[in-house]
Structures are given as C-alpha cells and as structure tokens.
Amino acid sequence: MSVVQTIRSAAVTAIKSLYSQEVSLSDIAINVTKPEFEGEYTIVVFPFTKFSRQKPEETGNNLGNYLLTHFPELISGFNVVKGFLNLSISNAYWTGFLQTQFNNPHSGRKPANGKKVMVEYSSPNTNKPLHLGHLRNNFLGYSIAEILKANGYEVIKANLVNDRGIHICKSMLAWQLFAHGDTPASTGIKGDHLVGDYYVKFETQLKEQAEPIIARVLENDLRDFEGTEREKVEKLAALLHKPEIQQDKEKSGKITDEIKELARNKTEIMQQAKIMLQQWEAGNPEVRTLWATMNGWVYEGFETTYKRLGIDFDKMYYESQTYLLGKDLVEDGLRKGVLFRKEDNSVWIDLTADGLDQKLLLRGDGTSVYMTQDLGTARLKYDDYHMDQSIYVVADEQNYHFKVLQLILQKLEEPAAAGIYHLSYGMVELPHGRMKSREGTVVDADDMIDEMVNTAAQHTKESGKLRDFSEDELQRLYEMIGLGAMKFFLLRVDPKKKMIFNPEESIDFHGFTGPFIQYAHARIKSILRESGVTDTSHLDTYRHNDSLLPMEKALIVLNEQFGEVLQDAEKEMSPSIIANYAFHLAQQFNSFYAEKVNGVYTYSIVNAESEEKRNLRLQLITLTANTIAQCMKLLGIDVPERM
RNA sequence: GGACCGGUAGCUCAGCUGGAUAGAGCAGCUGCCUUCUAAGCAGCAGGCCAUUGGUUCGAAUCCAAUCCGGUUCACCA
Numbered sequence: 001m002s003v004v005q006t007i008r009s010a011a012v013t014a015i016k017s018l019y020s021q022e023v024s025l026s027d028i029a030i031n032v033t034k035p036e037f038e039g040e041y042t043i044v045v046f047p048f049t050k051f052s053r054q055k056p057e058e059t060g061n062n063l064g065n066y067l068l069t070h071f072p073e074l075i076s077g078f079n080v081v082k083g084f085l086n087l088s089i090s091n092a093y094w095t096g097f098l099q100t101q102f103n104n105p106h107s108g109r110k111p112a113n114g115k116k117v118m119v120e121y122s123s124p125n126t127n128k129p130l131h132l133g134h135l136r137n138n139f140l141g142y143s144i145a146e147i148l149k150a151n152g153y154e155v156i157k158a159n160l161v162n163d164r165g166i167h168i169c170k171s172m173l174a175w176q177l178f179a180h181g182d183t184p185a186s187t188g189i190k191g192d193h194l195v196g197d198y199y200v201k202f203e204t205q206l207k208e209q210a211e212p213i214i215a216r217v218l219e220n221d222l223r224d225f226e227g228t229e230r231e232k233v234e235k236l237a238a239l240l241h242k243p244e245i246q247q248d249k250e251k252s253g254k255i256t257d258e259i260k261e262l263a264r265n266k267t268e269i270m271q272q273a274k275i276m277l278q279q280w281e282a283g284n285p286e287v288r289t290l291w292a293t294m295n296g297w298v299y300e301g302f303e304t305t306y307k308r309l310g311i312d313f314d315k316m317y318y319e320s321q322t323y324l325l326g327k328d329l330v331e332d333g334l335r336k337g338v339l340f341r342k343e344d345n346s347v348w349i350d351l352t353a354d355g356l357d358q359k360l361l362l363r364g365d366g367t368s369v370y371m372t373q374d375l376g377t378a379r380l381k382y383d384d385y386h387m388d389q390s391i392y393v394v395a396d397e398q399n400y401h402f403k404v405l406q407l408i409l410q411k412l413e414e415p416a417a418a419g420i421y422h423l424s425y426g427m428v429e430l431p432h433g434r435m436k437s438r439e440g441t442v443v444d445a446d447d448m449i450d451e452m453v454n455t456a457a458q459h460t461k462e463s464g465k466l467r468d469f470s471e472d473e474l475q476r477l478y479e480m481i482g483l484g485a486m487k488f489f490l491l492r493v494d495p496k497k498k499m500i501f502n503p504e505e506s507i508d509f510h511g512f513t514g515p516f517i518q519y520a521h522a523r524i525k526s527i528l529r530e531s532g533v534t535d536t537s538h539l540d541t542y543r544h545n546d547s548l549l550p551m552e553k554a555l556i557v558l559n560e561q562f563g564e565v566l567q568d569a570e571k572e573m574s575p576s577i578i579a580n581y582a583f584h585l586a587q588q589f590n591s592f593y594a595e596k597v598n599g600v601y602t603y604s605i606v607n608a609e610s611e612e613k614r615n616l617r618l619q620l621i622t623l624t625a626n627t628i629a630q631c632m633k634l635l636g637i638d639v640p641e642r643m
Numbered sequence: 644g645g646a647c648c649g650g651u652a653g654c655u656c657a658g659c660u661g662g663a664u665a666g667a668g669c670a671g672c673u674g675c676c677u678u679c680u681a682a683g684c685a686g687c688a689g690g691c692c693a694u695u696g697g698u699u700c701g702a703a704u705c706c707a708a709u710c711c712g713g714u715u716c717a718c719c720a
Contacts, residue, residue, distance in 0.1 A: 026660080029661090031662075042662095046662070046701080081663075083700085084662080165720065166719080167719095356716085360717085360718055362718090364718075369718065370717095370720050396647085396714065399646090400716060403647085426713090429713095492656080493655085497648085497656085498649080508668080516682065516683085519680080519682050526679070526680055527679045576656095580656095591684070593679080594675095599678080601679075604678090607678085607679075
C-alpha cells in the first residue's frame with residue numbers, strides 16, 4: 001500500500017477514535033507538503049472542524065498527536081500551520097521502502113485483477129501512408145494498453161484495418177490508369193507510399209475533371225445534372241447568387257463546397273471508382289486480385305513502420321470481413337421493437353427521447369452503413385473475447401458516433417454495451433489548421449521519424465561521447481532517442497487536447513522531452529558502472545533509522561509515488577500523467593546528482609562520505625533508474641545504458 | 644441553432660474529486676564543465692488563471708451566464 005493510502009487509513013482510525021466520527025478514505029484530503037514547511041505529506045484539517053468542534057489548529061494538533069503515538073513506525077513528527085497538518089514520515093519507513101523495492105523491476109505494478117480489456121487502436125486506411133495524426137493514435141493506444149497491463153488488466157490490442165471502400169478504389173483506379181505496372185519492387189518505393197501516391201494522383205485528376213463542371217454551374221449551365229440532383233444544384237446556385245449570401249463568406253463557402261462535392265461525383269473518374277467499388281462488392285475476380293495485391297503492398301509498408309515504431313497487435317480485424325456484420329443485430333432490434341422500418345424499407349432507430357436524432361441503420365436497398373458495421377463489430381469482438389471493457393482509441397471528431405454507438409447497443413441489450421469506452425483524443429494540427437491529404441499538407445510519419453532520428457544522430461555526434469560505439473550500436477541508439485523524442489512529444493499532452501505541431505520548429509531534445517529523461521537514465525547507469533558494483537544484493541548495510549539528507553529523502557518520496565501515479569494514469573486514461581511524473585523524477589535526480597557545495601558534490605555516490613551512504617545512494621539511484629525505465633516502457637519508449 | 648471539448652507566462656503545456664505565496668519546459672538574461680555523462684545544474688525576469696456573478700472559512704478548480712476558438716449534428720467511412 002502506498003504511503004498516502006496508509007496515512008489515509010491511519011487518519012480514518014484516528015478520527016473515529018478522537019471524535020467518534022465515521023469518515024471514508026476519500027474524505028481525507030492529502031497533499032504533498034509545500035517545500036517551505038517541514039514534513040512530506042499534509043492533511044487538510046478544515047473539514048474535520050465541523051465535528052471536532054475545535055479550532056483548526058487544535059484539531060490538527062490532536063490528530064497529529066494521535067498519529068504520532070499510535071503509528072510510530074509511520075509518523076515521526078508533525079507540525080500544524082493554520083488548518084494544515086504537516087506530517088513527517090519516519091526514515092525507517094522510507095529506507096524500508098527503498099530496501100524492499102530498489103531492485104524490483106515491477107515495483108509499483110498491480111497484481112492481476114482478473115479483468116479483460118480490449119484496446120482498439122491504429123485502425124489505418126489502406127489507401128495512403130501513416131501521418132502525424134496516426135502516430136498520436138498509435139502511441140496513445142499502445143501506451144494505454146501498457147498502462148492497463150501494469151494495473152493488472154489482461155489486455156488485447158486490436159487493430160481494425162479499413163481495407164475496403166471507395167477510397168481504396170480510388171488508389172486502385174489511378175494505379176490502373178497511370179502506373180504502367182509499377183510496383184514497390186520495380187520502383188523501390190515503400191508500398192504504402194506508392195499506393196498513397198496514386199491516391200493523390202486520383203485526387204488531382206478528379207479536381208481537373210471537376211473544374212469545368214463547377215465552372216458551368218457557376219454560369220448557370222446545368223447540363224451535367226439531371227433529375228433531383230439538377231434541382232438541388234439549381235437551388236444551390238440560386239442561393240449563391242443572392243447578395244446577402246455573397247457577403248457572408250462562411251455561408252457562401254459552404255454552398256460552394258456542396259456544389260463542388262456534387263460536381264466531383266459527376267466526374268468520369270469518380271463514376272469509374274464507384275463502378276469499381278460495385279465490382280469489388282460483387283466479387284469481381286480481377287478487381288479483387290488487384291485489391292489484394294495493392295493492399296499487400298500497403299501491409300508490407302505498414303509492417304515496416306509498425307516495427308520501427310515498436311507497436312504491435314494481438315488481434316487483427318479487417319473491415320472487408322466485418323462490413324456486412326450488424327444485419328443480425330438489426331433483425332434482433334426489429335423483433336424487439338427497438339428499431340423500425342420506413343416505407344422505403346430503410347431501418348432506423350429513434351433516439352429523440354435521448355436528445356439525439358433518428359439514426360439510419362440499413363438503407364432502403366438493405367445495405368449497411370458505418371454505424372451498422374460498428375454495431376456488428378462490437379458484437380463480434382465481444383463474442384471473441386468476452387472482455388469487461390472495450391476501448392476505442394479514435395479522434396474526437398467521432399465523439400457523437402461513439403455516443404450513439406453505445407446508446408444503440410444499450411437499447412439492443414447487447415452485453416458489449418456496458419464496456420464501450422471511447423478514448424477520444426484531439427487532432428494534431430498544423431499552425432494553419434488541419435492536415436489535409438487532398439491539399440498535400442500532411443506530415444508524413446516516416447519522414448517525421450527519419451528527421452527525428454537524424455537530429456538524434458547530430459546531437460550525439462556533437463557530444464562526442466560515444467566514439468567507441470560501433471556503427472550498428474550508434475544506429476540503434478539514434479533510433480531509440482529519435483523515437484523517444486517523438487513519442488514523448490505526442491504523449492506528454494493530455495490526450496483530449498488538440499495539439500498544434502509546427503514543422504518549421506523541430507521537436508526539442510532539451511527540457512521536458514524524452515531525451516532529457518533518457519539522459520538521466522544513462523547517467524545513472526554510468527554511475528553504477530563507475531561504482532564497480534555488479535552484485536546489488538549486499539547494499540543493506542545502513543540502519544533503518546539512519547538520517548536521510550533532504551534530497552535523498554525527496555528522491556525516495558518521489559519514487560514511492562509511482563504506484564499512485566500509475567493508478568491515476570489508468571483512471572484518467574492518460575499517458576501524459578506518466579510522462580509528467582517521469583520528467584519530474586528525472587529532474588529531481590538531476591538536482592540530487594548535481595548539487596555541489598564549494599565544488600564538492602553533496603550527494604557523491606561513488607565517493608560517498610561513508611560506506612553506508614554509498615550503499616544507500618547506490619540503492620536509491622538503482623531504484624530511480626528502474627522507475628524511469630518503467631515509466632518510459634509504459635510510454636513505449638526505450639532507455640539507453642549510455643548516450 | 645443543439646450537443647461536446649478547449650481558453651492558465653511571449654510560445655507549448657501541468658495543476659481542475661475546492662486548500663497554504665498558481666508550477667514546468669521553450670524562448671530571453673546571469674552564473675556553473677582539471678571531480679560520478681553540461682542532452683545537465685543554480686538563478687533572474689515573465690500571470691486581472693477569458694469575462695461577470697454565485698456557492699464558502701477558502702475558488703484557477705464547483706455552479707450560472709456571457710465572450711472567443713474547435714469538433715459534430717449524412718442513406719461518407
């Protein structure tokens with residue numbers, strides 16, 4: 001049990017005994033003591049004055065005295081300032097923690113709790129390579145999975161690949177039209193990039209073909225449209241010519257976009273893509289073969305990137321195999337009367353009672369929509385694993401979708417409903433706004449990683465410390481540092497906040513960064529090497545009550561908080577909590593390490609003032625290195641022995 | 644328009660289940676490498692915590708209203 005929890009339960013006992021009052025653990029507010037006061041943890045006593053019927057100071061003193069006499073192995077002293085009871089935790093407690101935990105590689109982790117969680121993340125489209133936004137998703141998903149494992153959950157990492165649909169057909173069609181049989185092997189281009197290039201080619205071609213149609217509409221020439229579409233375009237064009245709309249930039253922009261969209265659908269190339277999609281759905285062997293081939297190229301490319309990123313999955317789902325699911329659920333829903341059918345044969349659910357709209361689940365022609373697929377996939381996943389919780393790592397633009405998804409599952413009384421959790425994260429944006437593949441403003445993931453690794457190489461060369469490393473070792477280190485910087489950068493911010501990335505300013509390697517923390521770790525390892533100690537099992541030579549110097553104590557205290565931090569990270573579903581803590585810990589170690597008085601290290605380790613201090617500090621830095629390594633592991637970041 | 648998310652130092656962000664004088668990093672300015680790794684350390688400077696009102700011993704934190712920014716409300720996925 002953590003110190004904070006121990007103090008809490010001691011306080012509950014004390015209050016019961018002193019004031020015959022039952023309070024729950026969560027009623028005890030405990031803070032880290034401000035540095036200007038004596039003690040490590042502070043109990044806020046104001047809330048207790050209600051039943052103590054004493055002044056805050058008096059209440060604090062009574063409580064402090066009780067804790068001191070009844071929990072001497074925990075509390076060694078206290079002071080009261082206004083309504084704050086500052087507790088000094090006994091050295092024996094801290095040294096006890098240090099001695100039992102310093103060499104425990106799983107320190108702070110929770111034992112298995114018997115619960116199963118699925119984390120679905122990554123979920124790429126197979127028509128283009130990964131970009132910066134995907135990286136945030138991948139790192140978040142991976143990290144959350146690790147955090148859940150460390151909290152005792154059994155975790156299944158799942159990836160639902162979006163491998164079919166009109167976007168894939170676009171790449172396929174453009175390849176057929178323009179590639180002259182080019183393959184990754186023939187061009188030397190990574191598979192996902194090659195396919196992505198043809199997706200871009202499709203879009204440029206589409207734009208070219210759409211332009212004359214748009215121009216005609218703007219000149220009131222509607223020859224490209226017929227029937228209801230023609231009416232729609234006519235209306236939009238008329239609206240656009242109204243002076244009040246012309247003045248409203250936002251409105252006119254929206255209308256123009258709608259016209260553009262309609263025009264794009266009228267292009268020959270778009271029509272061809274749609275035909276291709278129909279052929280795909282009908283199982284046309286030629287189209288299916290091309291599809292399988294091109295997806296194969298993309299998977300090869302993804303495989304390389306995933307491997308480099310250190311990301312993996314336990315279970316793959318493919319939309320081509322799941323997109324027809326969900327119809328059974330619709331049947332069940334109709335039988336239960338939860339869903340209803342309209343005259344055109346389409347199937348809907350009415351969510352107006354929940355403050356939402358009606359939602360379509362099956363088109364009039366019996367085909368399913370996105371929501372239907374997701375309902376079916378939710379059932380499939382549940383049937384596969386019977387997990388307690390199912391986490392979807394998906395950008396916040398889909399908040400509404402997941403709200404509706406869960407609601408529908410509840411109404412259908414699906415067992416999967418209870419565990420649905422949308423881990424919603426903000427988009428990564430550029431200074432000018434969102435990344436748009438159509439406009440070519442995406443930051444490519446592979447490029448980004450290369451750049452980070454190059455920067456790492458440059459920094460390392462400048463430091464000139466590792467001349468004895470082989471080329472291989474150096475390359476591995478550059479990857480470790482570059483990726484560490486990258487992952488930390490994307491994980492240190494609260495997931496739900498959108499983040500702005502400026503490609504002009506490179507990601508920092510100083511301060512609140514991955515390399516800073518990796519550096520602290522390498523430093524500790526360097527000291528341990530320097531100390532010559534290989535067997536750490538005989539370091540308990542100091543007594544439990546030996547005094548601890550301020551920074552020694554501060555460092556132990558901080559290490560001890562890891563368990564609580566780990567729980568918080570799980571509760572909040574936020575790796576940023578781990579990132580912040582790891583940085584804080586590395587910083588604390590650096591201060592400890594560097595403190596000098598008159599040119600002499602206060603906390604010299606190798607040349608400590610006594611054998612006892614040397615051993616204590618060796619344990620302390622071993623513990624610190626271990627905690628840092630554990631934190632970074634949770635973020636998917638490796639830490640080096642040297643750098 | 645409805646729903647959801649955000650607004651804290653020049654910039655990027657912590658802190659938000661109410662607690663002491665609001666913290667980091669970057670950028671700027673000072674110092675510190677014959678001593679365990681300077682990707683570091685110590686320090687200076689930088690704030691009407693969007694605004695207004697409320698709740699209370701106490702509000703950046705909770706509530707209400709307002710303002711600003713974003714997302715979303717498809718027979719696209």
